[in-house]
Amino acid sequence: MANQGMPTVGPGDTGDTVSQAQRALRRTPNTTLVVDGKFGPKTEAATKDFQAAEGLPVTGVVDEATWKALPDGNAMPTLRQGSKGDVVRNLQQALTLGASGLWETTPQKIDGHFGPNTDASVRAFQGWANLPVDGVVGQQTWTALPLALEFVVGLQHTVSD
Secondary structure, X not given: OOXXXXXXXXXXXXXXXXXXXXXXXXOOOOOOOOOOOEOOHHHHHHHHHHHHHHOOOOOOOEOHHHHHHOOOOOEOOOEOOOOXXXXXXXXXXXXXXXXXXXXXXXXXXXXXXXXHHHHHHHHHHHHHOOOOOOOOEOHHHHOOOOOOHHHHHOHHHOEOO
């Protein structure tokens, strides 16, 4: 279980554990929560909403029961030219399927190798999503709305912090 053994976090807390809780909460119906590592009023409200929806005690604190109910809160890997594997293959597939009528540039093939064509497609996606265009698929690119790539590519590719 990805969230097993996590410490309780709540209002006023900061750091990597809060970021992990925020990523997990973003992967529930609340995709607008910002992952900033600060447990403020919006994170507390998202926690309460999640707890209420899951039938948990509504405390606004991410405790053991809440962690167990949340989806994986680990970060997605950072991908760039030279990256390889299934996560790259799934990214290429998502970029290919979504490009038509939106950012228009596809990786040209789905081979699991992040080369120049995948870089061009990522850059086109980043421009379309109004993100900094650097060709690196980091947290901001994974979670860009309206198309959160992390959901399309799959949370099975998360990595421990």
